[in-house]
Amino acid sequence: MNWLRALFFPFKAMLLAKVCVRLRDKPMGNSPSGIDILLLALAWGNLGYAAGLSYLRHVGGHVIRSKGAVLECGSGATTLLVGALTRDRGRQFIVLEHNKTWYDYLRKILDYLEFSHITLLYTPLVDYDGYRWYLIPQGLVVNKISLVICDGPPSSNPGGRYGLLPTMMEHLGEKCVILMDDTHRRAEQHIIDAWTECRCLKANRIGRFGTHAEVVFC
Template identity: 30%
Template sequence: MTKMQRLRTVMPRTRTGRAIAGLIIGAIVVAASALAYELFGGIALAVAIGAIGALLVIVAARVEVQARRVLAKQDVQTLKQLRRIQQDGQAVQHELGRLRATLVESELAVLEAQAGVSEMRGTVATKADLQFHYAQVQAAINLFGQFEVGASVPQMRGWAASPDVLLRLVDLVRARQPRLILECGSGVSTFWLAMAARKYSPGSKVIALESSEKYALRTEALIEAHGLGAFAEVRRAPLEEWDGVGTWYSRDALRGVSDIDLLFVDGPPESTGPLARRPAMRVLHDLLSSDAVIIMDDMKRPDEQATVASWQREFGPLIESEFDVEKGASLLTRASEG
């Protein structure tokens, strides 16, 4: 315990308390003086005791004054410390506020950077899309530039074949002049194959197998509108079960079909079931000519990739050439053809 703490303990807590203490001390001194006078009968002794009492009162007063000064100084120092603590607290609060503001600014900067990256990615994707769409437009212009098309032509892409793969089919007809072209599925591809046959290979015939009556009628109307009946035929081919093969086009649709020089596999639809196109080679393998070429469309889909892999295991060796087209396509030839 420090001197000041001891002093605070001894000294009365209030001004009234300290005044009462002084009066008590004075009374004790006066009483002591009276008692001394009665006992000793001497005025001198009483005076001495009175002087001592007075001295004690003076000393007590001095102590009180000194204590008040010390306490006042301590109070001032405590107040200064409290003010410093308050100022330091305000400084800390200010610094925390500044740090929070900096953090918010940093978070905003990160968000802006992320948005910028996303925008850049979107821009890159947009440029890639534009280049890709331009390639399709260019292929379509090339197609229409080769033929005199007197009537309207259905939209290409989407469910229909894309211009880039159709251009490859036309090139194959011109280069190979196949006698029989068999198409699994019908539509705008049937039209362009027939157009290529009429211009580049008049001895060619296109047979399209179609499981949907609606699409069969549409394709027939398209063929008739362009006067291509001598080069293309749409056969109704509802899907049915083949023993040991799976679900595929009906047997009746294949009557008279042999020596297929060009096989374009673009059906049955994916909705038919898993590996819907796998039966094509199992059914048609023995109906292919010795130098036949097979085109598998939609090679970007896993089912078509698995189908071609199974064909190579079952009927290989087959040489595969990939077409860099919208939906992916592969050209398969027998190894002996090289």
């Protein structure tokens, strides 16, 4: 954690705690409002890299409507959103993060928020067959996943986010929904096209400029 991040950590953690209580205490079945999402984004900061407001709200709605385990590839504001909405709901939430510095920082935030229900894993990127993907710990018990927030690995990684399907297919439920950000980029569009070679699926690009997408199996 660099000195500036450490300096502002207490203030940021306090703001995030207030927003997460607001999200956690929403009545069962109620999706986060636009105000909820805006407050989360402002408390989180890091706006140049954080997920957009439209995408965050879309993620929140899917968390409320889904019932099974949730997998997140990459971590950030969406981690706190999903964490707040799944707390005390008996749902498994697994987060894969390859950046050790960022993992340590987020681990500190989750500990402060007492989000012990989140399984945050440090998973370095390793070579698979023609792509790089997270090193999944042996013996990890994963329930059938109903929702994936696929925001990593970064596009600079060979294969980008492609590794999700070939490595995690057996853990994805038949009605699993995969949410992706930045689908206005050609690299992400190519990944979705490549996934069709692993499994019959349909992708629906949403957002004003098709900046995010939901992918479902046929």
